[in-house]
Amino acid sequence: MSKISKLDKRIANPEVMAGEIQQSEELFRILFYSSPIGTYIIQDGDFQLVNHGLARILGYEEDELIGRPSLSFVLAEDRDAVRENAVRMLKGGCSLGYEFRVVNKQAKIKWVMETVVPIYYRTKRATLGSLIDVTERKQMEERLKQITAELQHSNTELEQFAYVISHDLQEPLRMVSSYTQLLAKRYSDKLDNDADEFIAYAVDGSKRMQSLLHDLLEYSRVGTRGKPFSLVNCEHIVEQAIANLKIAIEECEASVSYDVLPTIMGDEGQLVRLFQNLISNAIKFRREEAPQVHISAKRMNYIVTFSVKDNGIGIDPQHSQSIFEIFRRLHTIEEYPGTGMGLAICKKIVERHGGHISVQSQPGQGSTFYFSVNTAGGEPA
Amino acid sequence: MNSQIAERPIEILIVDDNPGDVRLTAEALKDSKVQNRLHTAQDGMEAIAFLRRKGEYADAPLPDLILLDLNMPRMNGSQLLAKVKEDSALKNIPVVILTGSREIDDIIKANNLRADYYVTKPIDLEEFIMAVKSIVDSLLNQREIAGGGGVIG
Numbered sequence: 078m079s080k081i082s083k084l085d086k087r088i089a090n091p092e093v094m095a096g097e098i099q100q101s102e103e104l105f106r107i108l109f110y111s112s113p114i115g116t117y118i119i120q121d122g123d124f125q126l127v128n129h130g131l132a133r134i135l136g137y138e139e140d141e142l143i144g145r146p147s148l149s150f151v152l153a154e155d156r157d158a159v160r161e162n163a164v165r166m167l168k169g170g171c172s173l174g175y176e177f178r179v180v181n182k183q184a185k186i187k188w189v190m191e192t193v194v195p196i197y198y199r200t201k202r203a204t205l206g207s208l209i210d211v212t213e214r215k216q217m218e219e220r221l222k223q224i225t226a227e228l229q230h231s232n233t234e235l236e237q238f239a240y241v242i243s244h245d246l247q248e249p250l251r252m253v254s255s256y257t258q259l260l261a262k263r264y265s266d267k268l269d270n271d272a273d274e275f276i277a278y279a280v281d282g283s284k285r286m287q288s289l290l291h292d293l294l295e296y297s298r299v300g301t302r303g304k305p306f307s308l309v310n311c312e313h314i315v316e317q318a319i320a321n322l323k324i325a326i327e328e329c330e331a332s333v334s335y336d337v338l339p340t341i342m343g344d345e346g347q348l349v350r351l352f353q354n355l356i357s358n359a360i361k362f363r364r365e366e367a368p369q370v371h372i373s374a375k376r377m378n379y380i381v382t383f384s385v386k387d388n389g390i391g392i393d394p395q396h397s398q399s400i401f402e403i404f405r406r407l408h409t410i411e412e413y414p415g416t417g418m419g420l421a422i423c424k425k426i427v428e429r430h431g432g433h434i435s436v437q438s439q440p441g442q443g444s445t446f447y448f449s450v451n452t453a454g455g456e457p458a
Numbered sequence: 459m460n461s462q463i464a465e466r467p468i469e470i471l472i473v474d475d476n477p478g479d480v481r482l483t484a485e486a487l488k489d490s491k492v493q494n495r496l497h498t499a500q501d502g503m504e505a506i507a508f509l510r511r512k513g514e515y516a517d518a519p520l521p522d523l524i525l526l527d528l529n530m531p532r533m534n535g536s537q538l539l540a541k542v543k544e545d546s547a548l549k550n551i552p553v554v555i556l557t558g559s560r561e562i563d564d565i566i567k568a569n570n571l572r573a574d575y576y577v578t579k580p581i582d583l584e585e586f587i588m589a590v591k592s593i594v595d596s597l598l599n600q601r602e603i604a605g606g607g608g609v610i611g
Contacts, residue, residue, distance in 0.1 A: 252479075255586075262584075
């Protein structure tokens with residue numbers, strides 16, 4: 078009611094109305110001419126009205142642009158796309174944030190982002206456009222793309238490098254190892270005690286290096302020799318892992334239980350290895366009592382989080398990150414044998430499945446390992 | 459029959475370009491107490507010449523067993539195996555693939571090529587001796603069942 082009555086008053090008072098229109102026009106003029114955003118009206122393909130912002134982006138004076146076809150400033154390769162977008166705009170009502178390239182007066186190519194709406198100007202159909210220079214952002218994007226590609230390339234190369242190294246070093250090492258074993262077999266008790274001891278150290282060392290290389294090879298294979306993802310039932314996966322550990326489980330009278338587990342997209346062989354490493358650790362790092370391991374899973378949207386809980390010796394929280402590094406061991410080989418690669422392999426498998434791995438534990442109070450799997454995304458490129 | 463088999467050492471052709479591996483296999487055979495005569499070819503071309511008694515191999519015996527490395531220069535192990543299995547005079551000779559690799563791909567390839575046995579080169583020497591011995595034993599058993607003709611020639 079009050080609006081109508083206000084309007085009534087203005088109609089009633091033409092002087093007030095004329096003043097307001099003048100003020101509004103002034104406001105528009107200031108906004109139009111001072112805005113850094115290129116603003117313009119195109120009619121029949123030519124610029125009818127342009128502001129300083131557009132002139133600056135294109136490197137011309139305003140009056141150099143008036144009357145010239147707007148498409149002539151668009152980079153030749155992008156013209157068809159810009160024309161098509163204009164047609165779509167006429168049908169759809171407007172076009173927001175369309176990106177293309179223009180050529181400025183100095184013949185430099187610039188990336189711009191344009192928003193256009195159809196209007197009537199001097200009683201004829203026209204287009205009101207606004208445009209900003211996004212060259213810098215585009216350059217950053219390109220640079221980022223390039224850096225990402227370079228990183229991916231160097232990462233692949235590193236993986237390949239690790240693979241070749243660990244694979245090819247096995248050959249000569251096999252010679253060292255085999256012949257020191259042959260020496261031990263044929264000549265122990267025939268030389269003196271020192272010789273026996275030296276040979277024993279050489280055999281141990283070469284055997285240990287073989288297991289390090291073997292595990293390093295397996296680690297690099299996660300990235301380089303993975304299988305394409307398929308639907309896998311995690312209960313079958315866990316059963317397979319338990320079957321592979323049958324002897325170890327029986328030896329220490331461990332009980333391994335699991336809840337209902339989901340079916341997910343993943344690399345079956347790698348997931349078996351993942352559960353197998355975690356269960357095997359849970360049994361290996363046990364206390365006096367018989368080990369109990371329990372596996373469960375929770376789904377939240379596309380993320381499935383698994384937990385592997387044990388009643389073992391636990392881990393000091395200060396090591397909860399570093400245990401996932403390669404060749405990381407918290408105990409001597411005499412206390413707990415192993416290469417220190419198990420959890421690093423786990424981490425790599427989890428990351429290939431788009432997830433994260435972590436541990437919650439206190440010394441003497443068991444550990445729970447959590448890892449997530451992204452069931453929405455496919456395999457990373 | 460048994461005594462006849464024991465009388466003649468079995469003829470083994472090892473095809474491998476690494477002298478360290480050849481010697482190691484020889485030592486493993488020695489430790490496995492298998493009576494044998496070991497012949498060596500450094501690659502597939504030499505092995506074919508031996509098997510077909512070409513040139514310097516005119517007097518070579520037809521081996522009872524071929525031990526084959528997959529990774530060799532000139533004609534490699536898989537190519538040689540294919541040739542052996544295509545040749546009616548050679549195809550009945552049992553072939554054992556010896557490889558340093560535990561790659562599933564290699565094992566599948568060996569199966570496709572109809573290798574008779576597959577042995578991973580030793581990580582553990584004792585394991586290797588056992589593997590060699592069990593292959594030779596099973597070979598001798600087969601010959602015995604077949605009447606020993608193959609070995610005795």
